[in-house]
Structures are given as C-alpha cells and as structure tokens.
Amino acid sequence: MSQLSQIEILGAGPAGLYTAILIRRLLPNVRVRVTEQNPEGATFGFGVVFSNEALTFLKSDDPETHQMIIPLMENWENMTLNLPAGQVTLDGVGFTAISRHRLIEVLKERATALGIPVRFKTELKSVDELKADIVIGADGLNSLVRRTFAKTFKPKLEYFQNHFAWFGASIPFDTLTQTFIETNNGPLNAHHYRFSPDRSTFIIECENETFKSFGFSKMDEMESAKICSNLFKKTLKGTELITNKSNWRQFPRLWCENWVSGRNVLIGDAAHSAHFSIGSGTRLAMEDSISLVQSLKNHTNIDEALAAYQNHRQPIAHKIVNAATTSAVWYESFGHKMQLKPLDFAYDYLTRSGRMTDERLLKVAPTFAGAYQEFKSKKK
Numbered sequence: 001m002s003q004l005s006q007i008e009i010l011g012a013g014p015a016g017l018y019t020a021i022l023i024r025r026l027l028p029n030v031r032v033r034v035t036e037q038n039p040e041g042a043t044f045g046f047g048v049v050f051s052n053e054a055l056t057f058l059k060s061d062d063p064e065t066h067q068m069i070i071p072l073m074e075n076w077e078n079m080t081l082n083l084p085a086g087q088v089t090l091d092g093v094g095f096t097a098i099s100r101h102r103l104i105e106v107l108k109e110r111a112t113a114l115g116i117p118v119r120f121k122t123e124l125k126s127v128d129e130l131k132a133d134i135v136i137g138a139d140g141l142n143s144l145v146r147r148t149f150a151k152t153f154k155p156k157l158e159y160f161q162n163h164f165a166w167f168g169a170s171i172p173f174d175t176l177t178q179t180f181i182e183t184n185n186g187p188l189n190a191h192h193y194r195f196s197p198d199r200s201t202f203i204i205e206c207e208n209e210t211f212k213s214f215g216f217s218k219m220d221e222m223e224s225a226k227i228c229s230n231l232f233k234k235t236l237k238g239t240e241l242i243t244n245k246s247n248w249r250q251f252p253r254l255w256c257e258n259w260v261s262g263r264n265v266l267i268g269d270a271a272h273s274a275h276f277s278i279g280s281g282t283r284l285a286m287e288d289s290i291s292l293v294q295s296l297k298n299h300t301n302i303d304e305a306l307a308a309y310q311n312h313r314q315p316i317a318h319k320i321v322n323a324a325t326t327s328a329v330w331y332e333s334f335g336h337k338m339q340l341k342p343l344d345f346a347y348d349y350l351t352r353s354g355r356m357t358d359e360r361l362l363k364v365a366p367t368f369a370g371a372y373q374e375f376k377s378k379k380k
C-alpha cells in the first residue's frame with residue numbers, strides 16, 4: 001500500500017492494540033501510534049470468555065501473540081446451570097477465559113516489543129488532534145470518532161432491559177456456571193467463571209422489577225456488592241465480591257450502519273456491541289482488526305481498502321451480533337423460565353438462539369441430550 005504512511009489509533013483496548021501489532025507485522029513501512037486516555041495498567045472489568053474455537057483466529061495471523069496468551073487462559077469442557085430446583089451439567093459447551101487486564105498487558109508488551117508508541121493518560125477531546133492518512137476509532141462504546149462523524153456512521157444505540165453489574169470473586173469455579181436464585185425481591189442470575197487459578201468473573205443480572213425492588217440504583221458499588229455477596233453467599237462460599245467500576249448498568253445494543261467515514265474507520269465496540277452472555281465482544285473486536293489490516297495489505301488504494309474492510313466484515317459481525325441479541329433477549333424473562341423443570345429450563349437455554357437443533361444437540365452435548373430425551377419420554 002504505497003499511499004499509506006501514517007496511521008493513528010484511538011484506544012488501547014484489545015482492538016486498538018491488536019490492530020497496531022498487526023500493522024507493524026503486515027505493513028512494516030507504515031508508522032502507527034496508539035493514544036489511550038487511561039494510565040498504563042488501568043482498565044475496567046475482570047475476566048472475559050472466548051468460545052472454545054475462538055482463539056484459533058489468532059494463531060494464523062500472529063502466532064507469537066497467540067503463544068503469549070494461551071498459557072494465561074483457563075479452559076473447561078462443561079457448563080453448569082444451578083437452579084433452585086437442581087443442577088444441570090451441559091457437557092460439551094466448552095469455553096476459555098482470560099483476565100481482561102492480563103490480555104491488555106500482553107498486547108501492550110507485544111506492541112512495545114515491536115516498537116509501537118503508545119501514549120497513555122492522553123484523553124483526546126477532538127479527532128482533529130490526530131493527523132494521519134487513516135484514523136482508527138478503537139475507542140469503545142463511547143467512541144469519540146463515532147460521535148464526531150455520527151452523520152456518516154449512522155449508529156443505532158438502544159439498551160437491553162435487564163440490569164447487570166460486573167463484579168469479581170476471589171475464588172475459582174470449576175466450570176462456566178450460571179446460578180439462578182429466587183429472593184424476596186425477585187429472581188437474580190450470576191454468570192460466573194474463573195479467569196485465573198484464583199480469580200473469577202461474577203456478573204449479576206436481574207430484570208427491571210427486581211432491580212427496582214432492591215433499590216440498586218440508589219446504592220454505590222460497595223453497598224450493592226455487599227448485598228449481592230450476601231445473596232450469593234452459598235455460591236461465593238462466604239467470600240466478598242470484588243469491585244472495579246462495578247456499577248449497575250443496562251447493556252448497550254449498538255450497530256453502526258457504516259464503519260467508514262472518509263479516512264476514519266471504526267473497529268470493535270466503537271462499531272458494534274455483542275451482549276456478554278455469548279462471550280464474543282473481544283473476539284469480534286480482534287477479528288475486526290485482522291480484517292481491517294488484511295484489507296489495507298491487499299489494496300493499493302486506501303479508500304478501496306477501507307470499503308473492502310466494511311463489505312467483508314460487516315455481514316460476519318452482524319451474524320454474531322444478532323446471536324448475541326437473541327441471547328440477551330432470552331435473559332429478559334429468565335425469572336419466568338425458572339418455573340420450568342431444570343432439564344426443560346436447560347433445553348430452553350441451549351436452544352435460545354434457534355440454531356441448535358435436536359440433532360446438533362446430540363452431537364454437541366450428548367450426555368445432556370440423552371438425559372433430556374429420557375426425561376421427556378418419562379413425562380409422556
């Protein structure tokens with residue numbers, strides 16, 4: 001790509017850092033710089049999950065980064081649903097998880113080793129401050145780049161109805177688990193899984209009525225952490241939840257009609273969001289990076305390269321974003337579904353996307369499928 005000599009990236013999350021690394025690897029003659037508002041080492045959240053095959057995408061494009069990340073990952077084969085009426089194991093629903101902080105650290109170390117300048121503690125107030133052939137908006141959900149060129153990007157932003165708070169736990173869990181509980185104020189669900197040998201993510205979710213009954217909106221994060229620690233005392237084995245910007249929120253549903261505005265381009269959460277229940281936001285962000293850098297490598301004209309990125313990547317991301325939306329909507333009535341027998345509940349959960357047929361279920365989760373078939377035949 002002869003026209004291209006300088007790229008500026010806004011945001012040092014997974015999308016921004018990974019894009020910088022790939023640019024250095026695949027376009028070694030292009031200067032690239034990353035700007036990040038947070039100080040080095042500061043980030044939100046705890047662990048993130050990837051579906052089992054999700055990391056293979058890293059292997060071919062950047063085996064070094066893949067090798068640095070793999071030893072930091074926790075893996076498991078099954079998923080567990082804990083319901084007031086009993087426990088169900090979903091065999092074959094494998095995931096891997098990593099600390100978000102560690103993932104960003106590894107990407108930063110790799111970027112530094114490749115000589116990429118990363119300016120921390122630099123909050124950009126205007127995109128005009130960046131002079132380059134291309135400005136990449138990897139600046140997350142509240143993207144300045146997206147807001148600046150909103151007329152072209154045409155974002156649609158709504159919020160799912162449920163409320164959630166992203167906590168951490170100081171104990172590991174055997175598998176990715178969801179614990180559904182009934183309380184006097186309504187039902188709650190915790191999505192919990194270990195992301196290191198001694199730390200877990202613990203996301204608590206509830207419907208609007210329960211949220212209001214508890215009065216979570218009037219509490220600070222410490223107060224709600226205390227109450228939630230108590231509600232999930234048995235699951236947490238008496239330990240206290242850990243906080244890190246763990247305020248109650250509603251998950252945003254964002255999709256931009258266009259990802260390119262002139263020489264400004266969006267990747268990751270700046271362009272789209274995917275509900276955490278299918279664990280895909282980080283993967284999507286990093287796959288956007290791969291697609292964008294590949295397009296820049298494959299085209300000599302910058303505008304054609306950016307158009308090719310959008311054309312190639314949008315339909316793929318759209319499928320995953322839609323699956324995430326279907327999943328998020330399923331959770332909006334999980335309290336009602338808790339009246340089902342545990343195996344019926346589990347079946348409803350597994351088939352929520354509409355893409356899991358009985359035939360596929362038998363292949364993916366044979367033990368569960370067998371138990372469910374037996375249960376159904378006894379009910380008849």
Ligand SMILES: Cc1cc2nc3c(=O)[nH]c(=O)nc-3n(C[C@H](O)[C@H](O)[C@H](O)COP(=O)(O)OP(=O)(O)OC[C@H]3O[C@@H](n4cnc5c(N)ncnc54)[C@H](O)[C@@H]3O)c2cc1C
Pocket residue numbers: 010011012013014015016035036037038047048049050122123124125138139140141142143144165166203267268269270274276278279280281282283284285
């Ligand atoms: C509760 C919850 C659970 C999740 N669980 C998972 C999961 O299990 N698996 C998964 O894959 N994903 C998960 N995600 C989603 C995942 O966190 C995001 O999809 C991912 O972080 C997107 O990466 P990104 O680089 O696009 O954006 P971000 O990680 O948000 O990074 C954007 C960066 O830009 C910086 N920035 C923003 N504005 C400016 C500015 N003006 N100047 C300078 N810097 C700026 C920010 O400080 C930030 O560092 C979860 C999200 C939530 C909320």
